[in-house]
Amino acid sequence: MKAAVLRAPGTPLAVEDLEQAPPRAGEVLVRMGAAGVCASDHHVIHGTAALSLPCVLGHEGAGTVEAVGPGVTSVRPGDRCILSFISNCGHCTQCRRGSPQLCDTNAITGARQYDGTTRLRDRAGAEIFQMSKLGVFSERIVAPAQACYPIPDEVPMPVAALMGCSVPTGFGSVVNAPGVHPGMTVAVFGVGGVGLNAVQGAKVLNASRIIAVDISETKLEFAARFGATDRVDAAAGDPVDQIRALTGGGVDFAFDTFGSVTTTRQAVDALGKNGVAVIAGLAPLGDRAGIDLVDLVRKQKHVVGAYYGSASPHETFRSIVDLYLRGVLNVDDLVQRRYPLERINDGFAALERGENGRGVIVFE
Ligand SMILES: [Zn+2]
Ligand SMILES: [Zn+2]
Numbered sequence: 001m002k003a004a005v006l007r008a009p010g011t012p013l014a015v016e017d018l019e020q021a022p023p024r025a026g027e028v029l030v031r032m033g034a035a036g037v038c039a040s041d042h043h044v045i046h047g048t049a050a051l052s053l054p055c056v057l058g059h060e061g062a063g064t065v066e067a068v069g070p071g072v073t074s075v076r077p078g079d080r081c082i083l084s085f086i087s088n089c090g091h092c093t094q095c096r097r098g099s100p101q102l103c104d105t106n107a108i109t110g111a112r113q114y115d116g117t118t119r120l121r122d123r124a125g126a127e128i129f130q131m132s133k134l135g136v137f138s139e140r141i142v143a144p145a146q147a148c149y150p151i152p153d154e155v156p157m158p159v160a161a162l163m164g165c166s167v168p169t170g171f172g173s174v175v176n177a178p179g180v181h182p183g184m185t186v187a188v189f190g191v192g193g194v195g196l197n198a199v200q201g202a203k204v205l206n207a208s209r210i211i212a213v214d215i216s217e218t219k220l221e222f223a224a225r226f227g228a229t230d231r232v233d234a235a236a237g238d239p240v241d242q243i244r245a246l247t248g249g250g251v252d253f254a255f256d257t258f259g260s261v262t263t264t265r266q267a268v269d270a271l272g273k274n275g276v277a278v279i280a281g282l283a284p285l286g287d288r289a290g291i292d293l294v295d296l297v298r299k300q301k302h303v304v305g306a307y308y309g310s311a312s313p314h315e316t317f318r319s320i321v322d323l324y325l326r327g328v329l330n331v332d333d334l335v336q337r338r339y340p341l342e343r344i345n346d347g348f349a350a351l352e353r354g355e356n357g358r359g360v361i362v363f364e
Pocket of ligand 1: 039040041059060165166289
């Protein structure tokens with residue numbers, strides 16, 4: 001069983017042969033169909049996000065259930081599934097409060113399965129972790145059954161893979177933001193995989209202006225295809241000034257899908273009165289943004305975090321699958337590059353170069 005392992009930060013992923021234990025109670029074995037190359041994996045490779053190592057990376061994926069462990073009734077062999085990178089325990093405080101994307105047990109057990117053990121070993125017999133209990137850069141994975149969301153045959157695997165992270169993270173951060181309404185003005189900072197789906201979320205909600213903000217002219221052009229009405233080139237002048245000029249004072253909603261000290265501060269600065277800044281991108285560990293506190297009070301601005309679309313991932317999956325099948329959500333054009341598992345480091349090189357849309361690992 002081949003999988004791409006990160007052994008130390010700052011090194012390329014190594015495709016290795018691993019031993020895989022069968023699924024235990026409540027777990028499934030999934031044959032991977034496709035896996036997206038996401039910036040969150042890139043952060044781990046470069047040591048700006050913490051993860052137990054050695055670890056199989058990849059948290060955006062889709063595949064077909066091949067076998068189920070004892071007690072699994074929610075899926076069966078043959079089911080094609082989106083994989084949720086936050087599976088939920090169902091019994092912690094956050095799960096019971098209806099926020100399974102914030103599951104406490106998932107956070108505590110991390111890159112191990114829910115019973116605290118691992119399913120992978122290398123040739124030397126050493127334990128290997130799985131990012132988000134998935135590690136989708138792998139021919140097969142053992143994962144919690146509740147990570148699986150079954151989908152119809154009409155959804156191609158590369159599309160379903162993106163529905164595991166970038167689509168729900170971007171789309172959900174918009175449609176589940178507090179107070180969104182038709183006619184709102186929106187700025188989206190960063191139009192990569194997550195940002196393009198935030199643009200689509202704003203379009204689905206009939207935002208009157210959807211301002212794409214990026215430092216890449218080609219990414220800004222690409223964003224128009226997904227519903228952006230205006231472009232702000234942040235490399236060509238202060239994006240806050242440009243947004244204020246376009247909207248007569250600031251936007252109703254600003255989404256930071258990139259996640260950095262600079263973009264978060266700009267997102268808050270770009271708001272008009274009563275505006276809401278939604279921070280969906282993950283900044284490097286330990287970073288803190290400087291926010292103008294007088295402006296925050298006097299303009300009654302709101303700043304909120306949005307993790308995995310701010311809602312139950314399975315509920316977001318349900319709506320994005322429906323919207324995709326109706327032709328409302330464009331996921332096909334997000335898939336820009338395909339690689340076999342052996343060429344995974346080429347996928348990360350394209351991400352670093354800032355190429356449009358998503359690269360996807362496609363399995364045989
Ligand atoms: Zn991701
Ligand atoms: Zn839980």
